[in-house]
Amino acid sequence: MPTRKIYERPVIKKLEGNMPNKFGMRSAHEPTQSIEGHAVKDLINEFGSPLFVISEKKLRKNYRNARQAFQTRYPKVQFAWSYKTNYLDAVCNIYHQEGSWAEVVSGFEYDKAIRNGVPGSKIIFNGPDKTDSDLRKAITNNSLIHIDHLDELYMLQDIARESKMRPRVAIRVNMDTGVYPMWDRFGFNYENGQAWDALNKIMFSGLMDLVGLHTHIGTFMLSPNAYAVAASKLAHLAQSLLNKYNHEIKYIDIGGGFASKNTLKGSYLPGSDVSPSIHDFAEAIASALMNSDYRPKTPPVLVIESGRALIDDAAWLLGTVLANKRLSDGRRATILDIGVNTLFTAFWYDHLITPAQPITSYTEDTALYGPLCMNIDVVRENVNLPLLNRGDHVVVHHVGAYNMTQWLQFITLRPNVLLIDEEGGKHLIRRAESLDTITSQEIMPAHLAHFDL
Amino acid sequence: MKIKSNIAISDNGFVFNPVTGESFTANPTGLEIMNQMRRGASAPQIVETLCNMFQVEPTQAERDLQDFIEMMRQYHLLTYDEE
């Protein structure tokens, strides 16, 4: 008997006249069979599916590239790692080894940074939710407290007065940078004078050291020019302080929000084509500061809290096809073991997803769904992919930011997270959760401990 | 289960419906199924042929055949005399 040919599912696809596809180009379907020298199949065999894989080499490369982009344009630059973007200890420590401070937005993140060994004076404490005890701890540790609202400012004054300690503070400023929606929920507004008001209150109180000015104008920003506007507005406030109080601030913190190379949902073009490079952002910010009317004796340090742009493309999520289905309207649907529980950013992005095994040239349009028993569990509404069979593996790209902090413990448990070091060595940096992980937090009242069925 | 008689199927999997002006492409497995159907083969016979030609188990082939027929139905390439 002649040897049988390799099987491929039968497909028939309608040809859409002579319309090119959405992007006027053929979608690339190169399979991703290995990551950092390790076969996807082997990684899944060893560590299970789904599995997050992070590249230490890529993390460091991204960081050094960003640092270089800023340092070649501005004399004093300091990065502060945005913990909320990914606060796995191993990831944070890579950034700390590279020289990054910590930027945290809650007591929990603050404690995590301290636990990692970050000196208190190198922790930037942002966010609207700082408790009295958080603030006392931050003051004692000499941390940089970024005041978000007037209630916090008054709370700090009270603590300072009573404890005789001088908090080191900055204010967060929100402003019109020509980008909408404007993030005016956080901090003090520039245009209506709130920010200047708050600065005057701090200076008049004499109870705090005003060391910086901070803004974070939004997230996944595609416009370098918005940062130029933000930087010059902060520089203008700094000059006003110099004029009125002869007071020089030590740093200007421009926040984060630089777009990564992901593709926003509904975006016509892929993010790899439209997202500016870190050099574009650096150029806009540095030249705005250098050309501003701020003329201090010592130029302020430029602090950068970039998160997603430094980490998104340094991590992948590996998964497995559970089933193929046909929806009632004839569309095809593929069910993966990856859902919005593990891939939270599927709510924002049309993630690039590639097969992990050799493919043929036939493709089909399919919806990608996760394993959750919910309608919202959509990984991709409609994507053109080579034919996938049950048991095949897929690779989701650019998943480093916000997934390993916003993932949901719903119905199922969170998977392993693997770090591949610069020599290719594998390190499990977060163990998959077990039933115990969840139940160890639960307490059973005695009268509910038994039942008969 | 029959393909409409006016549907043209080329040797390389190009499919044309002269009534609607729509055209389609089928991969080699799909083309094989359409050719079998044209010759009047039954579903079990098609499954058997597929298993002889390709490295595939009957259960998989049967499931995929059903799905393929469902797609052809969606594209209005079938006559409904089999019901």
Ligand SMILES: Cc1ncc(COP(=O)(O)O)c(C=O)c1O
């Ligand atoms: C104050 C602050 N800094 C930095 C970041 C990091 O943002 P991104 O990951 O978009 O760079 C955020 C995220 O929302 C933030 O709120």
